[in-house]
Amino acid sequence: MHLSEIINHLGENRHEYFNAVSPPIIQSSNFVFSNLDDMRTKFADELHQHVYSRGNNPTVEILRKKLAALEGAEDALVFSSGSAAIAMAVLANVKSGDHIVCVKSPYSWTSALLTRFLPRFDVSHTFVDGKDLTEIQNAIRSNTRILFLESPNTLFFELQDLKACAQVAIANNLISIIDNSHCSPIFQRPIEHGIDIVVHSGTKYLNGHSDVVAGVLCARQEMIASIFRSEFMTLGAILSSHDANLMIRGLRTLPLRMKRSHESAGKIANFLINHEKVEKMYYPFHPSFPQYELATRQMSGSGGLITVQFKTESMEKMENFIHSLKYFLIAVSWGGHESLIMPTIGFYNIKGNANNPPTPWNTVRFYIGLEEPEWLISDLENAMHQL
Secondary structure, three states: OOOHHHHHHHOOHHOOOOOOOOOOOOOOOOOOOHHHHHHHHHOOOOOOOOOEOOOHHHHHHHHHHHHHHOOOEEEEEEEOHHHHHHHHHHOOOOOOEEEEEEEEEOOOHHHHHHHHHHHOOEEEEEEEOOOOOOHHHOOOOOOOOEEEOOOOOOOOOOOOOHHHHHHHHHHHEEEEEEEEOOOOHHOOHHHOOOOOOOEEOOOOOOOOOOOOOOEEEEEOOOOOEEEEHHHHHHOOEEOHHHHHHHHHHHHOHHHHHHHHHHHHHHHHHHHHOOOOEEEEEOOOOOOOOOOOOHHHHOOOOOOOOOEEEEEEEOOHHHHHHHHHHHOOOEOOOOOOOEEEEHHHHHHHHOOOOOOOOOOOEEEEEEOOOOHHHHHHHHHHHHHHHOO
């Protein structure tokens, strides 16, 4: 199906709602049955029928169809956060005594799920260097059930060879899961490489306007139905119809926004790599990136994230640089219209936190939004005088 059809028309049965161009927000929590046979029919397939909005809401259903098609999946579920989507994907595929292989340095709440939550239920894990296929293979045990990938991750952008990892998972009867938030389905479609489950923080590019927190899970119909009947309906981390409507709106411009962020980030990466105050720059689509060949082979773009380590011996100068930036907002997350920075130094010396992070304090993750890149470069140039 053509990308333009997916984002503009798929799932939108306009004749059912007065031929409105934009689908309505079906705010109802409950749906009536015309008779007892209708009730029985709908309860038999609550995933695709309308019974109660904790299960399937018409506005949410339109969004699910679009997201599944974008990823090349059979179906999708949406959640109230990306961490909920990750947790559901994992919980649905482990039991007590099982083991998970996960790439090291995943999203912080993925790490929390594996290190703090699941051990309470006797589910163990091994973190591996995802760049090393042999290390992944050697970590697999007889009780391993999941291979969890995050390619690229969202700080230093380590990649995994998705096709090779999928083959390892198949050979060892594992469920492969990937967090594809960094690329979105515009720049990477892991199911085409053989991955079983794709999850997203829908808060990021998929929504794209910094006004919704959401999660996405895409997979085969059988897997979606199983998760829906158990984890989804039991734990209830659902997305509201209002937020689904905002995400549908966001998807209309997803290809344009991804293209803009990617092109602008490339220009800014070229500026940063040659600057005398830059010690090291990480950007998957720059030739200096160690996995550049793999990035360009399995991704069609890299989006707006760039990580930089600056040359300075002074934390005070580093803070002055951060405070001198006028057009980059200090914030976590990314994927919206606005350019952001997440400075590691902000996680140092937090009151009540005895441990500073392992990442050097001179590290800054930039998110390049939709502003003119030349405007952002001028801001960087002015601020770097502080270093």
